[in-house]
Amino acid sequence: MEHPLLPGGTIGILGGGQLGRMSAIAARRMGYKVRTFDPASGACAAGIADEHVTAEWSDTAALTRFAQGCGRITLEFENIPPATVEFVAKSVPSHPSANVLAICQNRRREKEFLRTAGIPCANFAVVSSLVELQAAVQTIGFPCVLKTADFGYDGKGQVKLPTAEADLAAAWHKIGGAVGVLEAWVPFQMEISVLVARTVDGRTAVHDPAENIHRNHILHLSISPARISEATATEARALALSIAEKISLVGLLAVEMFVKEGRIVVNELAPRPHNSGHQTFDANETSQFEQHIRAVCGLPLGGTKPLAPSAMVNLLGDLWRNGQEPDWTKVLADPAAKLHLYDKGKAAPGRKMGHITVTAATVEEAIRRAEALHAAL
Numbered sequence: 001m002e003h004p005l006l007p008g009g010t011i012g013i014l015g016g017g018q019l020g021r022m023s024a025i026a027a028r029r030m031g032y033k034v035r036t037f038d039p040a041s042g043a044c045a046a047g048i049a050d051e052h053v054t055a056e057w058s059d060t061a062a063l064t065r066f067a068q069g070c071g072r073i074t075l076e077f078e079n080i081p082p083a084t085v086e087f088v089a090k091s092v093p094s095h096p097s098a099n100v101l102a103i104c105q106n107r108r109r110e111k112e113f114l115r116t117a118g119i120p121c122a123n124f125a126v127v128s129s130l131v132e133l134q135a136a137v138q139t140i141g142f143p144c145v146l147k148t149a150d151f152g153y154d155g156k157g158q159v160k161l162p163t164a165e166a167d168l169a170a171a172w173h174k175i176g177g178a179v180g181v182l183e184a185w186v187p188f189q190m191e192i193s194v195l196v197a198r199t200v201d202g203r204t205a206v207h208d209p210a211e212n213i214h215r216n217h218i219l220h221l222s223i224s225p226a227r228i229s230e231a232t233a234t235e236a237r238a239l240a241l242s243i244a245e246k247i248s249l250v251g252l253l254a255v256e257m258f259v260k261e262g263r264i265v266v267n268e269l270a271p272r273p274h275n276s277g278h279q280t281f282d283a284n285e286t287s288q289f290e291q292h293i294r295a296v297c298g299l300p301l302g303g304t305k306p307l308a309p310s311a312m313v314n315l316l317g318d319l320w321r322n323g324q325e326p327d328w329t330k331v332l333a334d335p336a337a338k339l340h341l342y343d344k345g346k347a348a349p350g351r352k353m354g355h356i357t358v359t360a361a362t363v364e365e366a367i368r369r370a371e372a373l374h375a376a377l
């Protein structure tokens, strides 16, 4: 049996982006030591970690040095080769497992897992050639969306096919001609996401669904709690828990869902903290980052209750006009607004540089103020 890793121990985090940075903040607040690992130089989690290793995912000598002395290893990035997790797991308990990672990082495996597990998801077909795509649109119907199986994020690697007039050859070319998943378009009323945590001994905790609004395929606003009925929220939490059990999750999993006529269709799984859970840092009993740490370390899980209605707005690099840092004074002047910046250095359009969380008496008020602060930048 795996023993809990208590504060004072060392947690290794594979990946050094903002999710790792905020997980590291939560871990260090609890008295853990943190090591991060990332192939890119300038990884923003490195500034929070006690130690940081810059090396390739395949560099077994560097991974061995990284793992040495860690009591637990986790990850914050989905596109790590499962073999990397398998390698470190030989010497240190590592969560989530290489298998959970392999399922969640590949749309084909993810969709096949959901279908086999009996979880409602969009109808889909796996396609590995233009001919297969031409056949698949007949069974899936229009509108539909073609997605690459590997390495999609923020709407990248996707082509919507609105009608039978769509140019299938161009779409096939656009996703790069590797294996793809053709999905029926879901005419949803709302997108929500649910965070579920599970420990190695099977204890679970789930946060309330957050409501997500995208702009240009990138999360813009996340609202908590989502404006859905209690019955829909209950169904969403139950589905997330069921997925966590069926995938044998250890750690934290974000489940992206569509709400269509009050029913849930599961869209995507991410086995790590998620952008739509950032408001939990300021607006819930336990943040997703602390829950992530508690789950992988085998601690008791924290309470998930919202402390107040909240809205989180992303700060993308587009706000840095001509490389100029936005004027934060208006945000700082709002006593109910929390400014989070990730210290990522160079801003680029679409790059997630930070976020603002606003808590208020109602979600409508939180949304209004978050949008106003964002507009003022």
Ligand SMILES: Nc1ncnc2c1ncn2[C@@H]1O[C@H](COP(=O)(O)OP(=O)(O)O)[C@@H](O)[C@H]1O
Pocket (backbone or CB within 6 Å): 122, 145, 152, 153, 154, 155, 156, 183, 184, 185, 186, 187, 188, 191, 214, 217, 256, 267, 268
């Ligand atoms: N089958 C679908 N039906 C309707 N909208 C979709 C569908 N698939 C994706 N979308 C829209 O595109 C967004 C991004 O797609 P998603 O599969 O979550 O990929 P990623 O988040 O990795 O870019 C979703 O949040 C949703 O707004």
Ligand SMILES: [Mg+2]
Pocket (backbone or CB within 6 Å): 256, 268
């Ligand atoms: Mg998504």
